[in-house]
Amino acid sequence: MFQRRGIMLILSSPSGAGKTSISRAILRQDENIQLSVSVTTRPKRANEVDGVDYHFKTVDEFTQMREAGKLLEWAEVHGNFYATPKAHIDELLAAGKDVLFDIDYQGALQLYDTCRPDIVGIFVLPPTIKELKHRLERRADDNKDVINRRLKTARQELLEWDKYDYVIVNNDLDNSCALVTEIIGAARISRSRQTDLPKFINSLQDELESILQ
Amino acid sequence: MFQRRGIMLILSSPSGAGKTSISRAILRQDENIQLSVSVTTRPKRANEVDGVDYHFKTVDEFTQMREAGKLLEWAEVHGNFYATPKAHIDELLAAGKDVLFDIDYQGALQLYDTCRPDIVGIFVLPPTIKELKHRLERRADDNKDVINRRLKTARQELLEWDKYDYVIVNNDLDNSCALVTEIIGAARISRSRQTDLPKFINSLQDELESILQ
Numbered sequence: 430m431f432q433r434r435g436i437m438l439i440l441s442s443p444s445g446a447g448k449t450s451i452s453r454a455i456l457r458q459d460e461n462i463q464l465s466v467s468v469t470t471r472p473k474r475a476n477e478v479d480g481v482d483y484h485f486k487t488v489d490e491f492t493q494m495r496e497a498g499k500l501l502e503w504a505e506v507h508g509n510f511y512a513t514p515k516a517h518i519d520e521l522l523a524a525g526k527d528v529l530f531d532i533d534y535q536g537a538l539q540l541y542d543t544c545r546p547d548i549v550g551i552f553v554l555p556p557t558i559k560e561l562k563h564r565l566e567r568r569a570d571d572n573k574d575v576i577n578r579r580l581k582t583a584r585q586e587l588l589e590w591d592k593y594d595y596v597i598v599n600n601d602l603d604n605s606c607a608l609v610t611e612i613i614g615a616a617r618i619s620r621s622r623q624t625d626l627p628k629f630i631n632s633l634q635d636e637l638e639s640i641l642q
Numbered sequence: 643m644f645q646r647r648g649i650m651l652i653l654s655s656p657s658g659a660g661k662t663s664i665s666r667a668i669l670r671q672d673e674n675i676q677l678s679v680s681v682t683t684r685p686k687r688a689n690e691v692d693g694v695d696y697h698f699k700t701v702d703e704f705t706q707m708r709e710a711g712k713l714l715e716w717a718e719v720h721g722n723f724y725a726t727p728k729a730h731i732d733e734l735l736a737a738g739k740d741v742l743f744d745i746d747y748q749g750a751l752q753l754y755d756t757c758r759p760d761i762v763g764i765f766v767l768p769p770t771i772k773e774l775k776h777r778l779e780r781r782a783d784d785n786k787d788v789i790n791r792r793l794k795t796a797r798q799e800l801l802e803w804d805k806y807d808y809v810i811v812n813n814d815l816d817n818s819c820a821l822v823t824e825i826i827g828a829a830r831i832s833r834s835r836q837t838d839l840p841k842f843i844n845s846l847q848d849e850l851e852s853i854l855q
Contacts, residue, residue: 587847589851614821618810629767630803633770636770636772637796
């Protein structure tokens, strides 16, 4: 109802726990939330669109952005840089648009450093590791080595559950999405995000004084 | 899904803004939440049941409870004492039951002092003071002086909006109840309330180690 500040909704999970399925469903059903578009130095693939899938930059451009403090978080993965550009996120939040981050705990922790009040952090867990392994195996493109590497990474990731505001065990996609929707709904009416509230309170106070005179 | 700690849900508002209607609707629709039963020294009325409407106590009993630290908050109103008994609330929260407090900001602030992590505080505002006055006038039992006193009290109450986690403008009862329901839903899966999560994480870690061996 009021002008409000947008939410930075972070979804993290061990690979295969389902955060990307949940993210896609939320983006489909909620018009006011959009996926954060990262900056990257990796080459654009044929099916990718600059500004939609990524903002593609040279290493020089990337380094300049980083040194100028224009990145909220960054990481190097397999020799390529990835980052979240500050200016665009600031604009969206100020306009009351929510931004979804489908990122790992390292990115999340970096965002916490500078943006904690704007963040709602959700950690998604698999019901069992057996189920996590099944889901990884069902992805046709991942071979045994990749699956094993992902499970090893999960060791560290599982330790980070206590950095998040909410923890969801993803037994059922629909149920998990319903929970995320409730979290978003509550976050949108949190006092600190309703930036026009002080003005509204003032108007009530003025009205009250005119009646009590 | 997990054992969790209950929520202390506080609803406060200027008199007439609708917190009691919202409370009643929430209590009707949600089996896991119950109204906090206060201790009072005021005489029991004919239609009241001890232990349901209030825990009726003598002034001596009340004073003993207060001095023994058995009250979470207390106030004196028109010569009678009212308070929230600690033991019962502790029991409910530990059993994962949520407790609703339909109290004013003075009670809320006292509860904040000792129970902040358990509390979700919601402040309910009227859409306009005109509407607030209408609602007060529609209550047949309140005369002009009472209404005027309530409006004067609202002056102070309106200043306390920024002590709450959420602020709802009560334009429409159904909509306000839906918002409160979302807030409760989110609070129930907040990490800090899911007391069995560490155990569940351990079980995932054990399972992971047995697979990775």
